[in-house]
Amino acid sequence: MSLTIQKSFEKQPDGASGKLYLVATPIGNLEDMTYRAVRTLQEADIIAAEDTRQTRKLLTHFEISPGQLLSYHEHNKTASGPELIRLIIEGKNLALVSDAGLPAISDPGSDLVKLAVEAGISVIPIPGANAALSALIVSGLPTERFQFIGFLPRENKDRDHLLASLQDEENTLLMYESPHRIIKTLESLQQAWGDRKVVLARELTKRYEEMARGTLSECLGWLQEHPPLGEYCLVVAGANPEDVKERRDAWWQSLSVEEHVLHYEEQEGVSRKEAMKKAAGDRGVSKRDIYKIIAVD
Known part of the structure; x- marks a missing residue:
């Protein structure tokens, strides 16, 4: 990836691409909506929403009439994402919102941001509530x-x-x-x-x-x-931190998983199943993980 520099608010020449705005919305209390978020949604050419029905309620509350309200969510992002990018490249400013909070956090918006960055589109955060x-x-x-x-x-x-x-x-x-x-x-x-x-x-x-x-x-x-x-x-x-240090300095650190299990079998005379359980406890993993490692080896 080559270095790129984004100057979010530099004046753009005529015919330049639009911008992608990531607009935070309330996570439960409508009073958490910011003035800047309202203004951005009012001025955007397009609003892309995870759930258009939910977003329409929000827009109605703040008396915002979108030019276009389009759907963008986990199940249509593969088809919808490139189309939204095309509209931005044509000069449309697009505001992306999720159902609640910041877009792109545990949200398909992150995929749209990636496409925008790859296309050289400015991506601008409009901060707000985050759970x-x-x-x-x-x-x-x-x-x-x-x-x-x-x-x-x-x-x-x-x-x-x-x-x-x-x-x-x-x-x-x-x-x-x-x-x-x-x-x-x-x-x-x-x-x-x-x-x-x-x-x-x-x-x-x-x-x-x-x-x-x-x-x-x-x-x-x-x-x-x-x-x-x-x-x-x-x-x-x-x-x-003390527990972490103790584990890192543990007696079994130099042993392979197989050697670790054998140690308990031979030194304590326990069954292989119990030895695997003890090794898993030492290493802080599940017995299933120990079994899989030994099976592969």
Whole structure:
């Protein structure tokens, strides 16, 4: 990739391409809409929305009459994306919005941004509400360094692999989850990382906004008594640096996975199944991961 320089507000010659504006919308409270966001939507030639019905409600509330309101979402992005880029190249200014929050965060807007950058189109952020950062700043957990995970993979093996790779991550971790998966996700986090501190932020900026702060086990107990409702943002404490150092200095570091398992079989006389379980516990991975590595070897 060759170096490119974007000067967002430099005067453009006649016939130049339009621009792509990424416009933040409220995550629940309409008062979080900024003056600049309203003006940008008013002035845009085209508004592209994840859900045009939802966006039309927002536009109506702020008395915005779009020149064109087009659909752009996960299921049509392959066909719709290039067409939107063509319209921008022809000189149209396009504002992209998601259902809530910032476009391109856990959102197909990131693919449209990539196409725009490749086409030399200026991409301009119109900042505003964001659920993950809103949850982080009220969590009480460290905010100096953090990592955004988004939604965890649905497949067990993919989720286990990702969580294992993050076991030694010392930064605060942010992720999103739906109400029907939140309990399973907390159970997976506890199994992979132990009983860490966590904050469950629910219905942010809305009337029933709620934060549950505690350990993973405490929050699981809470959800058993208070069934999950609404979308959740999870803020999870990073790994304890002392625990990370202990794992990195562990006696088994120089052993292969097969040698690690054999150690328990020979030295402690346990079954292969139990030896694999112990090795998985040492390494902070699932027994399934140990089995797969040994099977390949």
